[in-house]
Amino acid sequence: QVQLHESGPRLVKPSETLSLTCTVSGGSISSYYWSWIRQPPGKGLEWIGYIHYSGTTKYNPSLKSRVTISADTSKNQFSLKLTSVTAADTAVFYCARTNMVRGASLDFWGQGTLVTVSS
C-alpha cells in the first residue's frame, strides 16, 4: 500500500518561501506522477502542480510564477517550493499520487499538513 507523508515548517513568514517535502513509502516514485494540492481553511481543493520522476512538471497557471516542484528519486521524495507567500497561501497542503492510467486521478493522498503564513 502506497503511503505519503508531508513534512516541513508549519509557520512561514509573509514574503518568504514555503517548502514542503512528501516522502513516499510502499512504492517507488520512479513511476506515476506526483501532485501537490492545497485547501485553505473552510475552502475547496486547488491543484498546485505535478511532477514525473523524469523531471517533467506541470503547474496551475495561477501559481506557476511562484511554484517549483522537484523530485529526489534516491530518497523517494518530491518537494514543493512556493515563493513570496502571503496570508492567502495559508492552507492544508496535500501530496498525492497522480494515476495517469486512470485519468489523472489522485488515488493515494498524504494526511495533509497545515501551513500558516503569518509574521
Next chain:
Amino acid sequence: QSALTQPASVSGSPGQSITISCTGTSSDVGAYNFVSWYQQHPGKVPKLIIYDVSNRPSGVSNRFSASKSGNTASLTISGLQADDEADYYCSSYATTSTRGLIIGGGTKLTV
C-alpha cells in the same frame, strides 16, 4: 484556468438518491473521459470514489455512480446514508497549454 462548476450544496433524505453536477468546458471535462470524483468528510483526507468518468476503485460502494454528457459530468449517490454527508469534488485533466488538473469548487452534501 477556472475551477469546474459545481453546486455549492445539495441535500437528500436517507434512502433517496441525489445527483451532483460538474460543468467544465471542451478543454477539460468535454475533452477526454478523464473525470474523477472525491469524497471528503470534515477534517479528513479526500478519497477517490470515481475515476475515468464512471469507474469505481476497489472498495467503493456501488451506490456511487457517475457519467458524463458533453462538458458536464455527474455523480449520483443512491440509497443515501448518513455517512454520505461530506464534501464532493470533481476533477478533470485539462487540455489547455498547462495540461494539468482542474478541480471543481466542491459540493456539500447534507443527508
